Amino acid sequence: MPNLTASVPHQLTRAEAKRRIQEGVSDFHRQQPALLGGVHETWNGDTMNFSGGVMGQSISGWINVEDREVRVEVVLPGLLGMMAAALKPQIERQGQKLLGGPPSGPRFC
Numbered sequence: 001m002p003n004l005t006a007s008v009p010h011q012l013t014r015a016e017a018k019r020r021i022q023e024g025v026s027d028f029h030r031q032q033p034a035l036l037g038g039v040h041e042t043w044n045g046d047t048m049n050f051s052g053g054v055m056g057q058s059i060s061g062w063i064n065v066e067d068r069e070v071r072v073e074v075v076l077p078g079l080l081g082m083m084a085a086a087l088k089p090q091i092e093r094q095g096q097k098l099l100g101g102p103p104s105g106p107r108f109c
Contacts, residue, residue: 003061004074004084008095011068014046017099018065021048024098055080070095 010017025041025048039052039059051060061074072091076084 004072004076004088004091006072006088006091006095008070008072008092008099009068010070010099012099014065014067017070018043018046020098021063021065021070024094070099 012020022043029039039050039054041048041050046065048063049060050062052058057077057080059074059076059080061072063073064071072095074091076087080087
């Protein structure tokens with residue numbers, strides 16, 4: 001099975017990057033329940049492991065939050081594997097949307 005590997009640079013703290021990813025994954029589950037039905041994730045420190053079914057096929061992988069980038073690795077079976085080249089830029093774009101802005105929270109002038 002081919003793997004999809006992507007990196008998304010950021011200028012956030014690890015904690016803020018992790019929080020945004022957790023929030024983004026939760027939002028995506030709410031917005032696309034049919035697409036991500038059965039995908040489960042668990043956090044171990046700054047690494048999220050996930051597995052489950054997408055579009056009737058089993059996937060697994062991890063997201064690792066590092067100081068200056070977030071690395072994504074997904075094992076894609078069959079037809080999904082053939083779409084890896086098309087999926088990578090989409091993952092990177094979505095990652096930039098999640099991680100691109102300043103940290104949220106109270107601001108003091």
